[in-house]
Each structure stands twice: as structure tokens, then as C-alpha cells.
Amino acid sequence: MRAVVEQQHGSPEVLEVTEIPDPRCGPEDVVIRVAAAGLNRADAVQRKGHYPPPPGAPSTYGLEVSGTVLEVGDQAARTTSFAPGQDVVALLAGGGYAERVAVHHAQVLPAPEGVGLADAAALPEVAATVWANLFMVAGLDPEGPRRDGEAVLVHGGTGGIGAHALQLCRALGYRVFTTVGTAEKARWVEDLARRQDERIAASGGRAPGALTVIDYREQDFPEVVREETGGEGVRAILDVVGGKYLGPNVEALGTEGRLAIIAVQGGHTGELDISRLMAKRAAVAGTTLRSRSAEEKGEILAGMARTVWPLVADGVVDPLVDRTFPLDEVRAAHEYFDSGEHRGKVLLTL
Structure with missing residues (x-):
């Protein structure tokens, strides 16, 4: 699959799309076909060499995605209602700038109603x-x-x-x-x-x-x-x-x-x-969010979804997508993000 993996540090020019193996679905994981990934300041700081991924996290950039469920691990299938074909969002420790991502089920939520699937990628990390x-x-x-x-x-x-x-x-x-x-x-x-x-x-x-x-x-x-x-x-x-x-x-x-x-x-x-x-x-x-355990992130997401998702569905809270870039234009996306001209979220689409 195509992905943007951390290889060297510096300006956006260091970013490139490469081919890596598809992620494997662990017993407690959900594999998602990514529709869009959000850019966050943590990505830019990581690119500059100042924010390494936590232990065990993928070296692929990206802390939030939206997409469609492809596969559900055995344990996750017994304890959740996620199923192939379902539209979801996910909060990640890394791995979002890719065509597919595997993530613990606690870090996945059904996509909110009221917004398009790609735009939903603007929500998990900020919310x-x-x-x-x-x-x-x-x-x-x-x-x-x-x-x-x-x-x-x-x-x-x-x-x-x-x-x-x-x-x-x-x-x-x-x-x-x-x-x-x-x-x-x-x-x-x-x-x-x-x-x-x-x-x-x-x-x-x-x-x-x-x-x-x-x-x-x-x-x-x-x-x-x-x-x-x-x-x-x-x-x-x-x-x-x-x-x-x-x-x-x-x-x-x-x-x-x-x-x-x-x-x-x-x-x-x-x-x-x-x-x-x-x-x-x-x-x-x-505080930081990225290095927290799947269980801690799951607790945060559950509380957030109870309050925030209904407001999104009503149109009262807007995901505020500023601009979208195809994955192949990841350098241009980071250049725009670094400029400080964005108002709201910048997304990569796949």
C-alpha cells in the first residue's frame, strides 16, 4: 500500500510516498481503508525530528483518519459491533498517512452523522x-x-x-x-x-x-x-x-x-x-494524547462522542475543513500547514 513513512527530518521536502506492506489485523484490531487523514502540528514537529513516535507506534505519519472497516479481529468482533463496510473514524498513535491502518478497537468510533466521510477525518484528534x-x-x-x-x-x-x-x-x-x-x-x-x-x-x-x-x-x-x-x-x-x-x-x-x-x-x-x-x-x-494507552484513548473517545457527535450531527459544531490535498501532494499539504495560513483543518485524501 502507499504510505508516508518517517525516513529523514527537515522541511516538507523530506516527505515522500512509498510502498509498504499492508497492516496485519491483530485480535483486538480494526483494519480501516482510509478515506482521509488529518494533518496536525504533531506531524510537523515529528517531521522536524522533535516528536518521535511512542514505543510500538508505526513510523508512518498521521494521528487521525476516517474510512471504512475492512476487517475486524476475533477479540474485537466479540466485544464490539464494528463490521466490514462500516464508516468509522480513528484516533491513532501513528499510521494515518496510508491507504490502510490497523488500530485497537477502543480507538475507533462510528463516523458522525451530518458530515461527509472524508471531512470526518478532521475530528478525532482535535475533539x-x-x-x-x-x-x-x-x-x-x-x-x-x-x-x-x-x-x-x-x-x-x-x-x-x-x-x-x-x-x-x-x-x-x-x-x-x-x-x-x-x-x-x-x-x-x-x-x-x-x-x-x-x-x-x-x-x-x-x-x-x-x-x-x-x-x-x-x-x-x-x-x-x-x-x-x-x-x-x-x-x-x-x-x-x-x-x-x-x-x-x-x-x-x-x-x-x-x-x-x-x-x-x-x-x-x-x-x-x-x-x-x-x-x-x-x-x-x-498533557499529551498520543502516548496514552488504547484503553485511555477509548475512555476519552466514549465521553467525547456522547457530547460532541450529536452537536456535529445537528450542524452546531463544524469540522472546519480548510483544504484537502491528495496523498501524493503531502509535501504541498505540509508547506501550506507550515505557512500558518490555514483556518481549521488540513486533510490528505486517499
Whole structure:
């Protein structure tokens, strides 16, 4: 089968499509014919040599796919309802940039209704990341805010994770603050919210949470949060920046707030006034998704599907596919991803 396997590190030019053997179906596995694979920042960081696959994971790139079931292992067939011909999505530790992938059944979900099969590849990694961090780590309630005005801060509102997080939180009634780096990106997020408001009104869902877009080049985000929440701060922060934002993030947190750091685009180290953290009875957590066990990923996916899939089916949460590229154009896909011009998800189609 055709696949993009890690061979050397560097610019997108190092990526090439090669022929490798088809994956074998283990007793607890599901083999999927891949329709599309999502690009994620982890893929770009791996390509540059800074994010090796966890032990036992394929050296093929790709952390999420959509496709059709080809084969179900004996044990998986006894404990799940997956069957050949079924449309599914999967969360992977690697292997997605390929025509076929074998993955533990716990990491597979039926494809959500309401979107095309290829577009569904935009969801597993971002939805699982947002769910694991905002709802399992930071403790947001999937039923909605526990009190009026409960707020969330999402950094990077035009990225795949950020755009999904702000849609999901608004759909559940949370007030959302999000940071962007240009006026054009701010307009894009505001337009996304307007379109979501229209879909929510059409579906008869609960009133969406308010949205404040912060241009971090022009505004101090802790100050904006403080002013607009009457000094209360936010209940949770989803952060992709890391070190540079550590202190400001703690300033933006409210009492018993939770900061979940999932990437270090702004550096690996930062300064923290521990007394401020203690005074707020707040907490800082750093997490990753890729290296978790199949069972842990299965728990995340199950909770996520209960809340997110119905919102996708209603059109309230959009997968937000920006551009698609054929697998043979994987270099061009990574070049576009690296440019930072994408708004939402970039996919490879097979």
C-alpha cells in the first residue's frame, strides 16, 4: 500500500510516498481503508525530528483518519459491533498517512452523522484533545456552565484545536475568550461564531455562549479577561503556547481555575508566581494524547462522542475543513500547514 513513512527530518521536502506492506489485523484490531487523514502540528514537529513516535507506534505519519472497516479481529468482533463496510473514524498513535491502518478497537468510533466521510477525518484528534483537557482535566461540565458567566480561554482560535474548542464550549453555553494574532484572524473567528449562531438557532439548541476575540499583538489578554469578567477570571484555559504564557495564563485564571497546556509553541520554560497560583487555589496541568494507552484513548473517545457527535450531527459544531490535498501532494499539504495560513483543518485524501 502507499504510505508516508518517517525516513529523514527537515522541511516538507523530506516527505515522500512509498510502498509498504499492508497492516496485519491483530485480535483486538480494526483494519480501516482510509478515506482521509488529518494533518496536525504533531506531524510537523515529528517531521522536524522533535516528536518521535511512542514505543510500538508505526513510523508512518498521521494521528487521525476516517474510512471504512475492512476487517475486524476475533477479540474485537466479540466485544464490539464494528463490521466490514462500516464508516468509522480513528484516533491513532501513528499510521494515518496510508491507504490502510490497523488500530485497537477502543480507538475507533462510528463516523458522525451530518458530515461527509472524508471531512470526518478532521475530528478525532482535535475533539479528543479538547475533551480530554477541558472536560476531563479542567473539569468543565458537559451539561453546561454551573453558574452564569462561567468562562473559558482558548488560545489560537483559528487553529484546528482552538476553532473546535470555541465552537464546542459556546454550543454548551460557556462564555469563550480566544486569542488570535491578526485582525484578519479575528474577523474569521467572529464570522465562525456568527455562522454557528445561525446553526444553533435553526437547530433549536440552547443559546450560545458569548465570544470575545482578543488580538494578542494589540491587547493584553489577562487584562481583557479581568475587565470583562468583573475580575473573576476564567474557569479553564486551553493553551498551545506554553512557557511564554505561563504567568499571564495564571493571571487570567479565576478561583480554582485550571490551566491545561498541550503544546509549547512559545517555549518550553516560563516564570510562575507560585503564590498567585496558591491564592487562587488553581492548578496547572501539562498533557499529551498520543502516548496514552488504547484503553485511555477509548475512555476519552466514549465521553467525547456522547457530547460532541450529536452537536456535529445537528450542524452546531463544524469540522472546519480548510483544504484537502491528495496523498501524493503531502509535501504541498505540509508547506501550506507550515505557512500558518490555514483556518481549521488540513486533510490528505486517499
